[in-house]
Structures are given as structure tokens and as C-alpha cells.
Amino acid sequence: GEDVEQSLFLSVREGDSSVINCTYTDSSSTYLYWYKQEPGAGLQLLTYIFSNMDMKQDQRLTVLLNKKDKHLSLRIADTQTGDSAIYFCADYHLQGGKLIFGQGTELSVKP
Amino acid sequence: SQTIHQWPATLVQPVGSPLSLECTVEGTSNPNLYWYRQAAGRGLQLLFYSVGIGQISSEVPQNLSASRPQDRQFILSSKKLLLSDSGFYLCAWTLASTDTQYFGPGTRLTVL
Numbered sequence: 001g002e003d004v005e006q007s008l009f010l011s012v013r014e015g016d017s018s019v020i021n022c023t024y025t026d027s028s029s030t031y032l033y034w035y036k037q038e039p040g041a042g043l044q045l046l047t048y049i050f051s052n053m054d055m056k057q058d059q060r061l062t063v064l065l066n067k068k069d070k071h072l073s074l075r076i077a078d079t080q081t082g083d084s085a086i087y088f089c090a091d092y093h094l095q096g097g098k099l100i101f102g103q104g105t106e107l108s109v110k111p
Numbered sequence: 112s113q114t115i116h117q118w119p120a121t122l123v124q125p126v127g128s129p130l131s132l133e134c135t136v137e138g139t140s141n142p143n144l145y146w147y148r149q150a151a152g153r154g155l156q157l158l159f160y161s162v163g164i165g166q167i168s169s170e171v172p173q174n175l176s177a178s179r180p181q182d183r184q185f186i187l188s189s190k191k192l193l194l195s196d197s198g199f200y201l202c203a204w205t206l207a208s209t210d211t212q213y214f215g216p217g218t219r220l221t222v223l
Contacts (some may be wrong), residue, residue, distance in 0.1 A: 031210050040202040042117075042201055043155075086153065092210040098170075099212055100154040 004091050006102035018076040020105045025070060032036030032065060033090040034074045037098045037104070043088060046074070048079050077105075117202050117215040124222055127194035130175075130189040132218050134202030137183065142204040144185040145212065146177055149199040161185060197222045 003025045012018045024032070029051050035043040049056045049063045049072070056063045062075040076083055086104040093100060118133045136142050146158040157170045159177035167177050173194050178186045185202060202215040 033211070035214075040167075040217075040219070042205075042217045045211065045213060048211060088155070090212075098157060099158070103154045 004089055004100050004102040006087075006089055006105045008103060009106050009108070010100070011110065012079050014069045014079060014081055016079055018074075018079045018091075018107055020074045020076075020087050020107065020108075022074075022102055023070055024072065024091045024100075026091060026093050026100070027070070028093060029091045030074050032063075033088075033092070033099070034061075034063065035088040035090060035101075037086045039085075046087075053105065056109040070101045079109050080108075081109045081111060083107060083111070113187050113204075113213070115202060115204055115215040117200075119218060120216065121219045122221070124192050124220065126194055126222055127191050128198070130187070130192050130220070132187040132200055132202075132220070134185040134215055135183055136185075136204045139183070139204070139206065141182060142143060142206060144179065145203040145205075146185065146187050147201040147203065149201060149217075152196070155201070159187070193223045194222050196220065 006022045009088050029047050031050055033048040034046040036046050037043050047058050047063055049065050053109050060077045064073045086106050088104045089098045089102040114137045116135050122151055143162050145160045146205055147155045148158055149155050160165055161167050161179045164179055175189050200218045203212040205212045
């Protein structure tokens with residue numbers, strides 16, 4: 001079936017790098033997404049990667065995709081307190097035409 | 112540029128009362144529109160999606176319904192709210208030719 005899994009919590013110190021991991025099961029995935037949700041707010045699109053790529057970099061964000069292992073990661077360099085939020089991985093299923101979300105990883109950045 | 116609005120931002124309703132949540136998109140035509148619910152457990156559940164006026168697909172049978180009276184308007188309704196309808200309701204849109212979904216600010220619904 002369709003499943004996207006993430007660890008629920010991650011805590012880092014300000015200035016360190018954060019790595020948030022995600023695994024998915026569907027082999028027909030076309031795009032994979034990372035969204036950020038701050039408390040009480042909607043989901044903000046951070047970045048996405050097409051399934052035929054293995055890396056994408058956008059300023060402090062680096063996305064790595066291992067298609068063989070169906071593993072996606074989001075690395076945030078020089079993590080700041082403003083990066084504290086819940087990060088959702090999402091997988092677009094071509095057959096179903098919908099996004100499947102993970103449960104979200106709550107990132108806590110300590111000063 | 113495109114923007115998405117949701118109304119109201121927060122709502123407290125008694126059990127058994129009706130519900131109407133509104134989502135509107137500006138700056139685009141013929142978007143695909145989605146309603147999600149995010150319960151306290153954090154996960155996102157797709158409730159309804161629409162590819163055009165009057166076209167609604169339901170993902171999960173429940174106490175809610177959706178309508179799309181205009182191209183850029185998506186309404187989530189209920190005739191009688193249940194306690195279990197409490198949650199954070201998110202609307203999203205995407206262009207039919209792409210997969211990337213953009214989310215609105217959400218509506219926090221509390222049913223007492």
C-alpha cells in the first residue's frame with residue numbers, strides 16, 4: 001500500500017546541521033516534497049525533487065533521494081531557531097493522482 | 112501571483128450545529144482543489160478533491176461534504192457536527208498540469 005514514514009522528533013543545537021529522513025513505499029512516485037508547518041499555520045512548500053534526480057540544493061536546504069532504497073532526506077545547514085517547525089515529507093502518486101504525507105518530524109532547535 | 116484564502120481562521124461550534132468553511136484561490140484558473148483535515152495526531156487526511164466546477168471526489172466517507180460552486184471556490188460543509196470533526200482544516204490548490212500543492216492558512220475547528 002501507500003505509505004510514507006518519518007521519525008516524529010528531532011532536536012539540534014543552533015548552528016548545527018539538521019537531517020530529517022523519510023521513507024516511502026510507492027515505486028511509481030514522480031515528485032517528492034518537503035513542506036514546513038509552523039504552529040497554527042498552513043503548510044509551506046520548502047522544496048521538491050523529481051524522482052529521476054538524486055540531489056537538489058537550494059540555499060541552506062539539500063535534498064537527497066535514494067530511489068533504490070526509497071529514502072528521502074532533507075538537510076538544513078546552519079540550523080536557526082526560526083527553523084523550529086514540523087517538516088512533512090510527501091510523495092506524489094502518479095496512479096492515484098494525490099499526495100501522500102508522512103506524519104511529520106517536529107524539529108526543535110535549541111540555542 | 113496566486114494566493115489562497117480560508118475563512119474563518121478559527122471556529123468553535125456546538126455538537127449538532129451546521130458547518131461551512133470556505134476556500135478561495137486568486138490568480139489562477141481551473142485549479143485542482145483539495146480539503147485536508149489535520150487531527151491532533153498531526154497526520155494529514157485527504158477529505159475531498161475537485162478537478163472542476165461541480166466535480167467532487169470523496170476520499171473518506173464521513174459526516175462532511177464538499178461543493179465547488181465556482182471555479183476558484185471550494186466549500187466544506189456539514190449538516191450536523193460531531194465531536195470527532197474537531198481539527199485543523201487545510202485547503203490546497205494545484206494546477207491541473209502540475210503536481211505541486213500549495214496550502215492555505217487553515218481553519219481551526221473546535222466542536223464542543
